[in-house]
Amino acid sequence: MFQSFEVTARPEQGPPRLAALRNEIAHEGLDGFLIPRADAHQGEYVAPRDERLAWLTGFTGSAGFCAVLTNVAGVFIDGRYRTQVKAQVAAEYTPVPWPETSLSAWLKEQLPKGGKVGFDPWLHAADQIATAQKDLVNSGIELVRCGNLVDRVWPDQPSPPANPVKTHPIEFAGESADSKINRLAKALQSGGNTAAVITLPDSIMWLLNIRGSDIGYNPVAHGFAILHADGRVDLFMAPEKLTNLGDHLGGQIRIHEPDSFLDAVAELDGAVQVDLGTLPQAVADVLQGKMVNGGDPCALPKACKNPAEIAGSAEAHLRDAVAVVETLCWLDTQPPGTLTETQVVSRLENNRRKDNALQDISFDTIAGTGPNGAIMHYRVTEETDSRLDNGHILVLDSGGQYLDGTTDITRTIAIGDVGTEEKACFTRVLKGMINLSMLRWPVGLAGRDIESIAREPLWAAGQDFNHGVGHGVGAYLSVHEGPQRLSKLSHVPLQPGMILSNEPGYYREGAFGIRIENLVVVQEAPGLPGGDDERAMLTWRTLTYVPIDRRLIVVDMMTAQERGWLNAYHRDVAEKIRPRLGDQAQLWLDAATAPI
Incomplete structure (x- = not known):
């Protein structure tokens, strides 16, 4: 692993x-x-x-x-x-x-x-x-x-990370660092601000087209930055991290030791844009009356992926699907009671490693069988490692960090003969995921306005789940990216180019868990036949293409429209993924994507 x-x-x-x-x-x-x-x-x-x-x-x-x-x-x-x-x-x-x-x-x-x-x-x-x-x-x-x-x-507290930084190629970034800096600097000028303080590592990585490895599973390096309205950038990062960049950072970017960050902040004049939701209190104490709570200037531009980032993410998902499908094919050949959670994790991670573009997994792989599946962010250990027994359902939530994109996928899998109650709950979760996937909505709505679509089938049965319906995802950046979310708390309007997860679930403590997750990207909705749209509308483009376990579906609970969506999705899975698979996995996929 x-x-x-x-x-x-x-x-x-x-x-x-x-x-x-x-x-x-x-x-x-x-x-x-x-x-x-x-x-x-x-x-x-x-x-x-x-x-x-x-x-x-x-x-x-x-x-x-x-x-x-x-x-x-x-x-x-x-x-x-x-x-x-x-x-x-x-x-x-x-x-x-x-x-x-x-x-x-x-x-x-x-x-x-x-x-x-x-x-x-x-x-x-x-x-x-x-x-x-x-x-x-x-x-x-x-x-x-x-x-x-x-x-x-803490006597043996680890040292601060000091891993080398690398460049993020323009073919994946889709826009040069100079262009991003100048674009955001003009926005600062227009807002009457002289500078912006940036403390989130993924914002700095995106702005400067660099990536790091100071944090597990997230390709970021620790540092701080000040973006000036005249287009200069002061980067506060240990210089030894930057020795592999050559002249990538260019003349607009000045490098400083991290210890000088607060002194530089204290010297800023005029209005300074900050995000008070993430700005450390230590920095706010220095800025005092100069702060303007205008948000992180990189957050929204980073969230709205450009065509190169969307294309890279789409291709990364297709390659990632091969690793997942090969794993699911192998899993189905193992009799109930013969595997443990750690064996599933190892197999999936080893299959992902076959892709040379893989840099890391995007988070600790979750493989929770039976009662462990009810722990939403379960991490298997030697003490908790459980056998996949007959009648269990397995929650398998995983992802990869590829040079061209970040993936995150969850599938819930039947192990042997699963009970009728588990199947009914699974079908409600699936109906919610499908209904959100089919949604068209007016421009201007936020995650809080539409996330209940994915909960309604569960609500109708007196059930729910205690996590958001979806989170933002970066482009070879953080697997959990803001400000976009499908959450009751999110007021940020959804915009084209934003990538989010669609992942309703259901969890019964001590018994089982269910979650189904695809990544989707916001795009402009095509017009209705006859041009009858009265408002500009948005919809989703699906990025994830891996079969959903048909053995867990109670077909009679699904509407004709829901069955139609699932059958069309499975046709797309077969078309996009089958040519990339080995012979045995192709045969498995043919059965897994058969219409219901």
Whole structure:
């Protein structure tokens, strides 16, 4: 398997580490300390050095935080991790449902007489701190900036990553770095801003047409940047990372040591555009009255892929489908009870490695069978590795980072004879995925306006799932990319070129899980026959072409339109993928794509 970049801790390691941290909290004269799963760049994924939450608590989810007080340690987790956290943390930690319970409300309950709670200002976004401070007014509770107390008690904390950066060729990027810089600089000028501070690594990678490997599974390098309205860029990144770039960065880009970043920010004049949702509080403290909350200037242009990026992503998905189909063909030849989850993961990752364009997988492969499938972001370990027994359904969620695109696909697979209840739930999930895939919608709608389409079949049965319907995906960048999302919380209008996942699911704790995921790209919808469109409309183009398990479908639950979509999709899968397969996989695909 590919190397995992996660720091892990066994539950029994949590209590002594918690005790050591509480000693530091007392030494600082504080009543608590906040430990987010974050780094100074406020991205979703962090390097091993920054896995403080996992090291302290054992919880390895991709979102959440811990608030350690003298008598309680709350681990705040969202709906995706309610099951996972129970298995990963010791009894000394208390899971807290979040965002249903806010940090401020919890602190006021735990510290009724007030107190001082420390935080590392590099690891919290300015908006987070402002919201918490507002909610704590008149509570007597004070949030106090301090050094990172976890770092003081982590004796073997890894060093910061320092991996070399490489260029991202124009044939895949579709636009030169100079063109992007000048385009965004003009936008700054038009908005009356003199500069923009960029802290998200994937934004810097996109802007400068470079890629790195400081974080597992995400081709980014740590650094900061300042984009000036006159077209200059100051890049704050360790120079030793940039030795392989030659003259790629050009004269517009000046390179500085990362330690000089705050001093450079302090010297900025005029209005400075920032994204307060990701800007570290430490940087906001320096900028003070100069900030304009105009968002990351790279976010929306990066999300709207150009034709070269879309073409590259489409081709990457076709090659990726070969690896997945070959794996599913092999899986079907193995009798129930003979394989474990790790064997499936190894086989799939080895099949992906056959593509020379593969740089890495795009996240830890999820292979959850039976009850493990109900853990939404399950990661198989030696302790949890389970056998694929008769009657199980397997959730297989995986992806690859290719030079020309990023993939993410989930298929739920029948192992032997599956029960009628599992099949009914699977069919509802499939109906939701298909109905969203068929959708046409007016220009201007956001993810929150249409995501319920994928939930409706489950809602009709009194069921639902605790994650978003879809996330944005980069072009050989982060597999989870903003600002676009199919989520109840997303107000960003969907625009042509945005790539998102369409992945409804259903999870029954202790029993089984289901998820079906395709990646799709937003495009302009063709006009209706006769030209009867009254408004400009958008629709999807599907990028993922892998069969959906027909053995799990209750055909009578599907409408004629839904069956028509599935049969047409399977025809496309056979046409696009069959010529790329070996003989045995071709025969398997013929059966897997037969019409229902």
